[in-house]
Amino acid sequence: MSTHGWQKVFKFTFIQQLKSKSFIISSVLICTLIFAMMILLGLLPTLTGGDDSSSGGVTGDITINKLYIVDNSGITEAKDYLDSFKEMNIEVIAAADSSEAEGYSEIVKNGTACLLLTFEKQENYISIHAGRPADESVTSEEANHIAAMAESVFNYKRLEKFGLDQSQISTALAPTSTGTSVIGEKTVNPIVEAIKAMVPMLSSLILFILIIVYGQLVAQSIALEKTSKVMELLLTSVRPLAVIIGKILAMGSLSLMQFMMFILSGVAGGAIAMPMLMNFAASSLTPSIPGGAVPDGAAGEAGADFINELLGYIGEALSGFNAVSLIYIVIVFLIGFIFFALIAGLIGASINRSEDLNNAMQPFALIGVAGFYLAYFPSIFAPLEEGGENLFMTLSYYLPISSPFALPSAMLTGNMNAIEGLISILILLVCTVLLAMLVARIYEQVIMHTGNKLKISDILGMAKNK
């Protein structure tokens, strides 16, 4: 069966589809959305005020002019706070004792945007209390923010008084996390598990959308040629099989190209969002140093630490990410696309009226959705189960309707090794070749059929009687 001329069908289909408004609009729109989402991810912590729970969450400028400090902690003095608040144009005024403080509280009552900060040594702890004017010239959020800042300075200073240097203080103040596990079993990191759950969802969804949408386009294009009678003209120059091969490969290339455009948009957005995240990390993770004296590079280091930690989690979750897995993913995507597009092309060729296409495509959509859910659900629940795998998950790796959606995430998350991936690809390839042989056998009859609506039994009958 001749496939002569498929390259010309490929070229024409590719160029016309590339120039189509639907391709241009969908590409620009989705790339912009992905780009904007990445930027938003970088901006989000800043926009939401970052770690506000500890600092009180101030959304606007600080309006406080004067900070009266009564320090009875026995550890720090009011002058220790001078430099820290000087940067914020807040004048720090020391009060000797509580009676003097009473006088100041009279001033506070007069409403001059002041705050009275009291450090008291209690039996087992130090209390820090912020008193604000009754006329609401200082909000409770502002008061909380200043109190939290004062607490950071206090913690820093008290360690400094014990003779620790800046590095030792940073180490001493570093946050800690706790977790439990059974001895001998791998420790479960919730962040890693969350990433592992998100990867199948995102990758299956993107691949599903691309394969189904472009599969539909193959069917639509073939149906248009058949119903508009262009096919009769084409068939004086090429065989039907060359038409379907050219179209499938053109649509497959376009979908792969669009997929790459989405990835590049994400990378470009990420490149812009990353410095924002690092700045945020620097400002929220660096311990407060009195006098604003953040050591040179300390902010960058803290940001880098945060990003490195995040990348470490992503790296752990995507332990299977390497050149081999990427090649596997591209191959399985292309073969998977051809598998689904062959079905779509056959359906497109079987209809006689363009308005019948949507109804006729229902079996195609059902097969695609079944494959997608089979790949998606077991993979997000599996990490919670014993051993991290289950029967449905294994099935989804090897069934041709689900493997194009399941294999990429399984390879990336390290749930599937190279040998298993190769077996999965081979099964998909064999099924695609068998399907292509079946389609080649009946396609020429189906494409010229103009009578009654073809049923699946009619199509199978054609294959049998050929």
Place this chain on the structure above:
Amino acid sequence: MSLQVTNISKQYGNFTALKGLTFSLDEPGVYALLGTNGAGKTTAIRIILGMLSKNSGEVLWKGKPLSPVSEKVGYLAEERGLYPKFKIMEQLHYFAELKGMKKPDIDKAIDYWFEKLELNDYRTKTAEQLSKGNQQKIQLVAALIADPELLILDEPLSGLDPVNANLFKEVINEEIAKNKYIIMSCHQMPVIEEFCNDITIMHHGNAVLQGNLNEIKKSYGRVNLSVKADGDILPLAQQCGLTPVAVTPSNIDFKIQSEDQAKQLLNKIVAADIPLVRFDLREPSLHEIFVEHIEKAEEKEDKE
């Protein structure tokens, strides 16, 4: 013998669309496939073009099985088809490239046919922006662009206005002059009579009449008599044993058994001194032959 179609048949389940059709184009010229709707003409054309598989028979071009993919075959389909939203120039380049043509040759051919068919104003348009007639012209360009030796025209003039129909006729005459082999399917009998040497009349998948058109007509003899006179000639016709088949203000038409009957009537009119305007003795038209054979075939089918 350049195109030889031998015993081709097509069966769809229990329905036979084509029963052992055989014909050949030995010389360049136009061969007509005629028939009622559903007679099997388009099925035969699709089988010749290799679009449809056949249950039996063979199609040979210069002694070898015809493969439109490797030979340059031009085809103007009965149901016109272009991509509605694509530019017509891009479509024509695509169709020509599929025929193996190179860009300079394509541009040259397009320039020639666009000039000939008065299409130059539509170069930048999409197909859906063109009128039906102009879309038909573009389709004709697509069929002719590769200068095919074998040309198949399925209802080439249907839906065209008289001016565009004349343009198409000029093109067909030009192709005949270039010694092309042309198969034409058409319902307009005068067009067939104008262009075709040989014909096949089909009915329900069968060939009911085949042969050279002139010879078929000659075999009938001159049996149609049409008379116009400034007086009543009907009594004279009755004397000659003639009964009119049609009486109109301009003519009285008779079917005659022999040319002697016509001579007898003419002598009587002259003897009666009735002024004669027209006395036309002629062969049956293709239209009459077609209707006669289709009716006979239907009668035969009814009996079976």
